[in-house]
Amino acid sequence: MDGKTHFIAGGIAGIGVASYVGAELSTAISFTLLGACIGLVPDLDVKGTLSNKISLNKNWIITLLGLLGLLIIVNSFIVYKEIDRLLGFGLGLALLILPPFFIKQKYMLLLTGAASLIIGITQQSTWLMLLGIYICVAALLPHRSLTHSLIGLFYFSLIGYFLEKDFQTDGILLVCIVSYTSHLILDMKLFPRNRKGIKLFQPFSNIEI
Secondary structure (H helix, E strand, C coil), X not given: CXXXXXXXXXXXXXXHHHHHHCCCHHHHHHHHHHHHHHCCHHHHHCCCHHHHHHCCCHHHHHHHHHHHHHHHHHHHHHHCCHHHHHHHHHHHHHHHHCHHHHCCHHHHHHHHHHHHHHHHHHCXXXXXXXXXXXXXXXXXXXXXXXXXXXXXXXXXXXXXXXXXXXXXXXXXXHHHHHHHHHHHHHCCCCCCCCCCCCCCCCCCCCCCC
């Protein structure tokens, strides 16, 4: 299924949980938004809506490196002479030309995960540390691998558990479980729109469902 469908299904799951626990209006709205975002989470292993939103934009990094390269070139011609000038020119030219070929959005997602992990450690936030690890691993995985399995669901449920403890709001864990599960179900082969299913029991079984 596409990102829009997962987003809507996750949001509906959030509304359902809010109704089930009898949440107040403000909490119900929060659950809806949380559920909608979690509905997209398993697809962090592919370039999509959520991965593009939460990761650093590679175009900004490329632009900054290009400006730095230009600055180095100008500085080399003004300050240095002979060999040092050539070395500075070479370095500046490399920063202008090479970044677009090597900087990929997946690397930006990996960097975002690492940043989340570091912030989680400094703030002693278990759920943020676990989320950082999840993002880092998802950035390195092929599409529909472990993020689309029971292991992925269990791991994200742990994130939900610690998130609920931090915010002391009943229902957050359930939103995480139901919204994540909605994504897995919608990606199964039981829907004709899906040409491929998911390997729910990987790495122990490669049977597609």
